[in-house]
Amino acid sequence: MIEQGSIAPFSGTPLLRVEGVRKRFGGVNALRGVSLEVRSGEVHALLGENGAGKSTLIKILSGVHVHDGGSIEIDGKPVSFSSPARSRDAGVAVVYQDLSLVESLSVADNLLLGREPKTRLGFLKKRQLVAQAEAFLKSQNIPLDARAMVGSLPFAYRQMTEIAKALMGDVRLLILDEPTSALTDDEEKILFEAIRAVAARGVGVIYVTHRLNEVFRISNRVTVFRDGQNAGTFVTAQTNMRQLVGAIVGQDHAVLKADGAVSGQGMTPSVVFSEKPVLELKGVSNDRLDGASLELRAGEIHGLAGLIGSGRTEILQTIFGLRPAQSGEVSLDGVSLKATDPAAVIGLGIALVPEDRHVQGLVLEHSIERNLTLPRLPYFSRLGWLQRGPASVHANAAMRRLAVKAPSALTLVKNLSGGNQQKVVFGKWNEPRPRVLLLDEPTVGVDVGAREEIYGVIRAAAAAGSGVLLVSSDLSELLQLCDRISIVVDGRITRTTMRPDFGSAEDLHHLIQISQPSEEHAA
């Protein structure tokens, strides 16, 4: 194992030692001898692009797959898990990205699902159930209300419920698979504290993520995988963003040459955008918006920053005709937009890349071609009959342009990686160019390489004259892409700044925080 930087003196056996583990799937070498060492009480970040082997290793540790070669030791004893139950018995718990909670039940119900305390006649002992759950949460220092309904909780607390559920029983090693992909900074802070509390009790934590800045905030050490091999293990305090990105993508990769991409300091505004707004909101109000006003110019990338629940997504949804505006006016090219359904709005040249690509953006069971052509079926048809030729030509062209990595246009979308799925969502709106492109968290769950490619697509759209409205919780993303950034608070735009006045991500974060009304409504 390549170890860079010195490590705090450590003796004795690590909690987990993975040594030269190999795994093949058919002709694909998913793991070509990876190593990883996790000590008890440590938060160990695991980084790498999609396909680098992170998921495969996690699946081996959780007993979904069995490794072909190499060794895995827990507390110095060699193990091999033939089933998830065996892995669980050895004290390994995994929290996956997609939450597995019953939203209509309380936190306590979820924690004790399947092992509820009950009377001899099979009736539920409700009071004991809540008490048991509360005692457990307290013992773990997890700030959760056991009686709260999971469906009503903010995402961070659901995530925390999931972690608490994973910790039920005797857990030695906790694996978190991209736990923060949908969290705001504040929620992330809450979650991180919970993770630290867990580690402080001597549990080893493996933290898988795509977000580099998180690594610095939460981990003690970080291991990077690339192409199924180790690309380095670092002590977090002794490394930096540049070194990690270098390890993730390989030193010769183009990402490093574009300096702004790594440091978060943006490129200069390349486009002198027109003065006439292509899209304008004047005092738009409805159930979630409260007099939102906004101007979007052609060729501009306009960011919407704010907390989750501030109304950023709802602004996009209102423009897109998914939410009716009760008062105020949305106008496109100076003409008032009366359309109240997406089909009509799309017809006017407005496109939306929605927040949740699985739920809102894609039909996962269908092919790339079907997904790409869905919004524009009439273009590929004559008298209602599909013309397969043009549709297939369009799909293949879009795949080439966006560098979608897939065997063919007929590959099912569910078999693609997150980054490639997101490219397909972009491809739905790429040709012909929309007048207005609405983007809602366009790079969530997308790896570093694909993220840069998506940034390129966004910049190209703006350069070609589309007005781009970008919602993102990733502040460095906003800083890197936007010409202007507006702060959204409680369904209103409270402030808009131009690129020269942006400052750093910290400044922007501060700006969002001081814009909040004084009463904090935490969960």
Next chain:
Amino acid sequence: MTDTQNPAKAAASQPGGRSALRYLLQGERPYMLYVAFAIMLIVFSLASPWFLSIDNFLNIGRQTTLVSIIAVGMTFVIISRQIDLSVASTLALSGMSASLAMAFVANNWVVGAVAGLGTGALIGLLNGVLTTRLEIPSFLVTLGTLSGARGLALMVTNTKPVIITNEYYFAIFGEGSVLGIPAPILWTLGVTIAGILLLHYSVYGRRVYAAGGNPTAALYSGVHIKQVTTLAFVLTGTLAGLASLILSARSHAARPDVVQGMELDVIASVILGGCSLFGGRGFVLGTLLGSLIIGTLNNGLVLLGVSSSLQLVIKGAIIVAAVAFTRR
């Protein structure tokens, strides 16, 4: 859905433009259906000397006509993530409507056909509108129309059958034949081909798949889900109307109490044919095969002299087993 698909295999099995034909032949759960059908044919052929004959196969075709025709519409409904329980009642009411129109308006087969198809379409429209505009689950809406339409059918003549006397009507929908193929079978073929074209080659069909595969993504992509879904119900209702014409032409009368419970055979055919009840998957040819399997099963069991009560039990068991098997 639990089936995992190997990406490499999926790509290999769909090279380029010929995939449409392949899709029609195989659907998404290839072979199992054909194997099941073949096994059944072999078993019945060995067990009964009367089974393996052209006459008997024409017989099966005629017997399955009603289910097959309605099941084509039901394929659209189920792919768009809905269900229609009212088809048997719709058939009964449409038949009464057609026969009464010929008895009281004009004894012309066109009048009967328009009345029958129109009634079916109207009930379909009602199902679709209630489901999409009032957002009542289609299971409940069509449970309501199942009861309501049957009640109306029984009410209009106070449960008495209506005799039909129009010879053209009999010829076109029931007793005529072209090149020795009976009219009901020709209707089945026509509807199946139209269904294949509409579902697999038209923009509308593509939207049905999207609306059922992921309604939210379809909405965000500008698909008018409500219209798409409503049209699927209208299609099914209209085909139930067509089935009523075929049935009443065969029996020279429309009866208000016919085909009770047939919706189950229709839905079973569609599911057996490879449609997912969760929407987004299925194909018309599979549905036809599903309906033929159920029809052949009925026919074979009768020829073997199995009591009608036991037939029901066997049929139920085989349908569940076949679906479980093809789901792998």
